[in-house]
Structures are given as C-alpha cells and as structure tokens.
Amino acid sequence: MNNNSILNAEEAPNCDVRYLYLAALNKAIHDSGYSRPRIADRMNDALAGDAVINAGKLNKWLAPSSDQSMPMEYLAAFCWAVGSINIVNELLKPILHRCFDERGQMLEQAARFQLEAQELQNKAQSLLTQAKADHPSAVN
Structure with a gap:
C-alpha cells in the first residue's frame, strides 16, 4: 500500500457521504433510462430471489428525508440494474480512490x-x- 495514501493518514477524512450517495443513486436511476419498477425487477433478478425489492422500497431508500437507506448488500445488484458503478466512486471520494x-x-x-x-x-x-x-x- 502507498504510504502517502490517505488510508494511512493520522487524521480521518470526512466520510459522511449520505447525501452524495443519495444523489449518486438518483442520478444513476435517471441516467439509466429505466423506471424505478424496472430497476427493482432487475435488482430482484440479480439477487436471485434472496430479496424482494419494489419501487416503493426504492423510493423510501432514495428519499433524503427517510431514515432508511438501501442496504449495502444490494449495492452490486443496484449497480448492475442501472448499468453504472459511479455510485461506488461517490462512496470512495472521501478517501481519494476510484473503482475500475x-x-x-x-x-x-x-x-x-x-x-x-x-x-x-x-x-x-x-x-x-x-x-x-x-x-x-x-x-x-
């Protein structure tokens, strides 16, 4: 690991990414061209029946006023459903890393x-x- 990496810094970076995360999720939905019900269906396909996601759950998870967030174990399915990994990049921004x-x-x-x-x-x-x-x- 690079010793100059922010991951080795003594001072913690500001990793409060809730609103960046929500904005990235909503942008990914918009950019995908899929409706929320279609994204929910695609996520369910990717999760192989382990979860039942619907547009209502997505709406609740993506509302800034909601105290519930999309569980992280659904992130890979969401990325596949919308065809983008930019959400992961938003989560990594505070530690100055990117996903490839x-x-x-x-x-x-x-x-x-x-x-x-x-x-x-x-x-x-x-x-x-x-x-x-x-x-x-x-x-x-």
Missing part, C-alpha cells in the same frame, strides 16, 4: 506497459546516439 472494472484495469496496465516500452525505446536510442558520437566508425 476489469476492462479499465487492463487498459490502465496496457497504457503503463506502452509508457515503459517508450521509455526503453528512448534509452536504446540514446545509447545508440552516444555510441555513434563516441565511436563513429564502429557503429553503423
């Missing part, structure tokens, strides 16, 4: 490898240039 799917991780790793390859290519070119300058007759 496997494709994003592969793209990040590929970019890192391309950068390393370019750096190695530049070092090789520099060595060739130096060798030519130091010994012009020995290097073609």
Whole structure:
C-alpha cells in the first residue's frame, strides 16, 4: 500500500457521504433510462430471489428525508440494474480512490506497459546516439 495514501493518514477524512450517495443513486436511476419498477425487477433478478425489492422500497431508500437507506448488500445488484458503478466512486471520494472494472484495469496496465516500452525505446536510442558520437566508425 502507498504510504502517502490517505488510508494511512493520522487524521480521518470526512466520510459522511449520505447525501452524495443519495444523489449518486438518483442520478444513476435517471441516467439509466429505466423506471424505478424496472430497476427493482432487475435488482430482484440479480439477487436471485434472496430479496424482494419494489419501487416503493426504492423510493423510501432514495428519499433524503427517510431514515432508511438501501442496504449495502444490494449495492452490486443496484449497480448492475442501472448499468453504472459511479455510485461506488461517490462512496470512495472521501478517501481519494476510484473503482475500475476489469476492462479499465487492463487498459490502465496496457497504457503503463506502452509508457515503459517508450521509455526503453528512448534509452536504446540514446545509447545508440552516444555510441555513434563516441565511436563513429564502429557503429553503423
């Protein structure tokens, strides 16, 4: 783990994300294009019968005035139902982290490898240039 990470900080960050979380959930619903009843159905599909979620429960969980929040064990099903993981990113904001799917991780790793390859290519070119300058007759 990076020692400079906020996760290692002595002072705790402000992790009160209730309203950010509610806003992110509501935005995800809006952006998904699905109705709340359809999202509830999709969540139930993802939970394989372990829960019965309906539009009424979603409305209660998503109301800022409600003292009930969506249980965290439903978050993955919700993310799938709306087709977005941005909610998770909102939850991670206070600790300065982001969530990436496997494709994003592969793209990040590929970019890192391309950068390393370019750096190695530049070092090789520099060595060739130096060798030519130091010994012009020995290097073609």
